[in-house]
Structure formats: structure tokens, C-alpha cells
Amino acid sequence: MLFPTQSPQLKKILQKLSFSFGLMILGFLNANQVIFAAVSPTPTVTLPATSVTDIPASQAGTVNNNLKKVIDKVVEENKAVVDAKIQALKNPRRGQVGEVKSIREGMITINSLRGTQIIPTDKDVVLIKNNKIISADGISVGDWITVLGIFKDDAFKAEKIIVSNKSLTTSKPEILLGTIEKASNSELKLKNRKTNDDLTWMVTKTTLWQDSQGNKAAISNFGESQQVFAVGIKSADLTTKGYIIRALAPFAKPTQKKSTQ
Numbered sequence: 001m002l003f004p005t006q007s008p009q010l011k012k013i014l015q016k017l018s019f020s021f022g023l024m025i026l027g028f029l030n031a032n033q034v035i036f037a038a039v040s041p042t043p044t045v046t047l048p049a050t051s052v053t054d055i056p057a058s059q060a061g062t063v064n065n066n067l068k069k070v071i072d073k074v075v076e077e078n079k080a081v082v083d084a085k086i087q088a089l090k091n092p093r094r095g096q097v098g099e100v101k102s103i104r105e106g107m108i109t110i111n112s113l114r115g116t117q118i119i120p121t122d123k124d125v126v127l128i129k130n131n132k133i134i135s136a137d138g139i140s141v142g143d144w145i146t147v148l149g150i151f152k153d154d155a156f157k158a159e160k161i162i163v164s165n166k167s168l169t170t171s172k173p174e175i176l177l178g179t180i181e182k183a184s185n186s187e188l189k190l191k192n193r194k195t196n197d198d199l200t201w202m203v204t205k206t207t208l209w210q211d212s213q214g215n216k217a218a219i220s221n222f223g224e225s226q227q228v229f230a231v232g233i234k235s236a237d238l239t240t241k242g243y244i245i246r247a248l249a250p251f252a253k254p255t256q257k258k259s260t261q
Helices: 008-039 057-077 079-090
Strands: 093-104 107-112 115-120 126-129 132-134 144-152 155-164 172-183 187-192 198-202 208-210 227-234 240-247
Touching: 057 079, 093 115, 093 172, 093 227, 107 144, 115 155, 144 240, 172 240, 187 227
Parallel strands: 126 155, 198 240, 208 240
Antiparallel strands: 093 107, 093 144, 107 115, 126 132, 144 155, 172 187, 172 227, 187 198, 227 240
């Protein structure tokens, strides 16, 4: 019920009620602000990305120079190995087997499967007969020789010549590059890299096992997957005896066992 006039007492009461109601409204709003702040997501801090382009120009030059020095050092340390591999690819090893027809100073003429061949024998060529190093005077007409060497500048350069006084006229030499599958004191199983044929050769006491430099090596060094230059002699009964088995690459160094102490 509204009164047209208000007594001073009633006016004071209404003022007090209005003031109390206002405090309630403010309290409600403040409480809501606290609640909203509590449930609002935690703000994230994003750091600026750092990239190579953020490096000052002066420092970037130093970094590039240091990197170039490291690369140059690695290249220099491996230059000899890389050059050796390149030369090996440019100058593949080859072998020839033939009967000696004539001997002159600095050269030997042989009859081989390729016909008449002249083999230069300079001072760097190693001559071997009966597992001993000999001079050119130890070679006679009628001897059979196996020549190992490389093609360089479109010419064959002999590195090692193995001499035998046994005739191979009734036998057919077989020369190939192969991959060893199994090697023992009695037989050699290998795969012909050119034809991909699986071969089994006989191993005898006269079979020569050599490292990549042509030095005598133990058969135990020739494991599975070893790449070799192989010379075999095929007889009338179609069996092939291993004559020379030479590694194409240095043998892997044996792994040293760690001490258990």
C-alpha cells in the first residue's frame, strides 16, 4: 500500500533497506567475479621461436666458418680412402693365364685364351715360383704363368706373375670374380658375379690363398661374402681345382674382445 506522504521515520527505514540491498548486489557481483576468475583457463605464455635466421649476422658468419672447417677436416681425413676406392673402380684388377713363348728383357710373350699377349715385366713386378720370389732368369720358355694386374691408361700393367713348370695344355683355366659362400680345406663354394652361377671348386695343397696385396694368406681369413679374384683349372673330368684365390679388399680387422676384469 503506497502512502502519498512518508514520515521521516519511514523514510529512514526505506533508506536503510536500500543501502542493505545495494550491499547485497555488490557482494553478489564480487563473488561472481571471483568464481569466474577461478574457472577461467590458465593463460599460456608463447616464447618467440628461434631459428638460424635469428642469429645476428656477425655470429652467423662465425658459425658458418666453423662448420666449413669441420667439413673440410672430415673430407681431408677420408681423402686417401676415397681416392683409393675411386682408383680401384677406375683400374679393375685382371688376370691372364698362358704358356711362355719367348722371354726378352722387360717383357714376356705368352699364348693365352686371348691369343698372343706381351706382358711387360718392369722392376715393380713380383715374380713367384714354388712360393718363392725369383728373378726373370727363373722363367723358361714352356713355363705356364698366371699374371695378376690392372688396366691403367688403356694398357695392362702386371703386378704379380706366378710361374709353374706344369703344362696346362690338357686343362682349361677358369678366371672370374666371385663371392665366397663357403671355404674349407677340401672345397670352395662361390658364386660367379658375372653369371650368378653357383660353383664348387676343389681345394688342394697347391691352392694359393692371397690377400688383396697378393701376399700369402690363411684360408681362415676367407669368410662368407668375401669378394675374390679366382683362378681355377678345369680338367677333363669337368672338375675345377682352385689355383689362386685372391681377396679383392683388405680383410676385416678382428674385433677385440673387451676385458672381463
